[in-house]
Amino acid sequence: MEKIKVGILGATGMVGQRFIQLLENHPWFEISALAASERSAGKSYTEAIAGRWKLDTSIPARIEGLGVKKCIPDLDCRLVFSALDANIAGTVEEEFARAGYVVSSNSRNHRMDEDVPLLIPEINDDHLKIVDEQKKRRQYKGFIVTNPNCSTIGMVLALAPLHKEFIINKIMVTTLQALSGSGYPGVASMDIMDNVLPFIGSEEMKMETEPQKILGRFENNKIVMADITISASCNRVPVTDGHLESISIELEKKPSRQDVIDVLKEFNPLEEFDLPSSPSRPIVVREEDDRPQPRYDRNEGNGMACVVGRVRECPILDYKFSVLSHNTIRGAAGAAILNAEYMKVKGLLK
Numbered sequence: 001m002e003k004i005k006v007g008i009l010g011a012t013g014m015v016g017q018r019f020i021q022l023l024e025n026h027p028w029f030e031i032s033a034l035a036a037s038e039r040s041a042g043k044s045y046t047e048a049i050a051g052r053w054k055l056d057t058s059i060p061a062r063i064e065g066l067g068v069k070k071c072i073p074d075l076d077c078r079l080v081f082s083a084l085d086a087n088i089a090g091t092v093e094e095e096f097a098r099a100g101y102v103v104s105s106n107s108r109n110h111r112m113d114e115d116v117p118l119l120i121p122e123i124n125d126d127h128l129k130i131v132d133e134q135k136k137r138r139q140y141k142g143f144i145v146t147n148p149n150c151s152t153i154g155m156v157l158a159l160a161p162l163h164k165e166f167i168i169n170k171i172m173v174t175t176l177q178a179l180s181g182s183g184y185p186g187v188a189s190m191d192i193m194d195n196v197l198p199f200i201g202s203e204e205m206k207m208e209t210e211p212q213k214i215l216g217r218f219e220n221n222k223i224v225m226a227d228i229t230i231s232a233s234c235n236r237v238p239v240t241d242g243h244l245e246s247i248s249i250e251l252e253k254k255p256s257r258q259d260v261i262d263v264l265k266e267f268n269p270l271e272e273f274d275l276p277s278s279p280s281r282p283i284v285v286r287e288e289d290d291r292p293q294p295r296y297d298r299n300e301g302n303g304m305a306c307v308v309g310r311v312r313e314c315p316i317l318d319y320k321f322s323v324l325s326h327n328t329i330r331g332a333a334g335a336a337i338l339n340a341e342y343m344k345v346k347g348l349l350k
């Protein structure tokens with residue numbers, strides 16, 4: 001099979017690097033273009049990255065010498081993955097979609113637009129139908145699809161099967177979020193060593209609004225938000241990768257603890273598609289008292305699974321548990337790649 005040519009916008013950042021790592025040897029996609037800011041454009045990837053490659057595998061040999069371009073829609077590809085800084089992502093993604101590219105984006109700018117899917121293919125693949133409306137309304141030849149914020153995605157992946165089965169009314173969540181979530185160089189070492197930062201700009205707002213869209217119903221050509229009240233408290237902790245979250249939920253139906261665990265374990269809606277980035281199980285339930293932990297569990301399912309542990313009754317709401325997911329894989333690059341794989345099998349990348 002001839003591979004589909006893909007470009008990466010923001011290829012030099014934390015998430016851009018993950019795209020390069022995850023797409024090396026991808027069976028369907030091949031990187032044909034890299035783009036970043038004016039600072040990087042015109043240089044080879046190795047020159048542009050200038051010591052900022054922060055992953056534990058090397059830069060792939062065929063990427064090292066590839067030239068970095070400006071983020072203008074003249075790249076040799078049909079699909080672009082966007083890992084752009086949010087200050088610039090909004091307009092650049094629009095320009096690419098208008099010019100006919102399919103844009104699979106990580107950035108927050110278009111996530112809540114009513115004609116843009118905020119996609120987790122295990123949960124709301126029917127929201128992709130809104131793309132026709134987007135193209136018509138905006139007169140785009142291509143279109144934009146987004147994936148959720150890195151802290152939202154792990155939580156919603158774990159909550160989706162519970163919402164479907166028992167209906168969630170309320171969510172309380174406290175996060176312990178990794179440093180790679182703030183890009184590179186991110187938080188200054190003097191601010192985070194021996195410390196926890198109890199504030200992450202606009203993160204709580206994203207966690208309190210994105211889930212209602214993802215869990216919303218597609219009705220009469222519109223996404224109708226789910227009626228769930230969410231309270232989020234977000235903290236930055238001195239961990240490199242992997243967001244851990246403590247979650248309590250109130251349910252309309254009252255299942256037993258075992259029912260909750262069974263529903264989480266059985267969830268595997270993409271099984272039939274055999275997508276390259278899809279984990280064998282999107283939710284892994286651990287029974288030990290002290291799991292999940294970022295260092296040991298973030299790479300579960302090649303970083304694409306969310307790990308749930310400590311499922312127990314909550315004296316205030318109904319149940320509480322811990323959820324861990326890898327923020328730059330399932331929470332960013334891996335999510336956008338999975339979205340593109342799903343769009344391919346659904347015939348949206350022609």
Ligand SMILES: NC(=O)c1ccc[n+]([C@@H]2O[C@H](COP(=O)([O-])OP(=O)(O)OC[C@H]3O[C@@H](n4cnc5c(N)ncnc54)[C@H](OP(=O)(O)O)[C@@H]3O)[C@@H](O)[C@H]2O)c1
Nearest residue numbers: 010012013014015036037040083085086150181183184332
């Ligand atoms: N890190 C995570 O866990 C995570 C998770 C989910 C979503 N996201 C989102 O993904 C995006 C990238 O995050 P990141 O952590 O990878 O950030 P980052 O490390 O700061 O990288 C930002 C990228 O954007 C490029 N860029 C900056 N200004 C630009 C401009 N004016 N024109 C064109 N390109 C420009 C940079 O290129 P230069 O190197 O040339 O400056 C770099 O490639 C953000 O929108 C972020 O919110 C991040």
